[in-house]
Amino acid sequence: MGVELVDGEISFPRTIVRAFPFLVVGRRNRAVADLNEITYIGKSFGSEWVTLRFGEAQYPVPFASRKQRLAFFEAIQAQEPRVKIYRAY
Numbered sequence: 001m002g003v004e005l006v007d008g009e010i011s012f013p014r015t016i017v018r019a020f021p022f023l024v025v026g027r028r029n030r031a032v033a034d035l036n037e038i039t040y041i042g043k044s045f046g047s048e049w050v051t052l053r054f055g056e057a058q059y060p061v062p063f064a065s066r067k068q069r070l071a072f073f074e075a076i077q078a079q080e081p082r083v084k085i086y087r088a089y
Contacts, residue, residue: 002062002063002064003061003062003063003072005032005072005075005076005079008031008032008033008079009029009030009031009032010029010030010031010032010035010052011027011028011029012027012028012052012059012061013026013027013028013061013062014026014027014028015059015060028059030052030054030059032076032079032080032083033080034054034055035052035053035054035076035080035083036053036054036055036083036084037053037083037084037085037086038050038051038052038053038073038076038083038084038085038086039051039053039085039086039087039088040069040085040086040087040088041060041088042088042089045062047062047063047064048062048063048064048065048066048068048069049061049062049063050063050069050072051088073085
């Protein structure tokens, strides 16, 4: 579990069913340049959850702590300042 940001790519868990984001099979890789927006959707299942939007595709992604989530936001903003970051509530 977890998100990696390496060499301009984001690697994150690949969920089986959107309704159960904790059921994971493998990983998904996407280019940071393709990322349009990030939305913080809250805390659930003991993790901080965000949604990554790449065009029309959205992916729920867990973070173990608020500190890790905020560090990810800062790293994304450093690489791609045009990416918008929102809170769902």
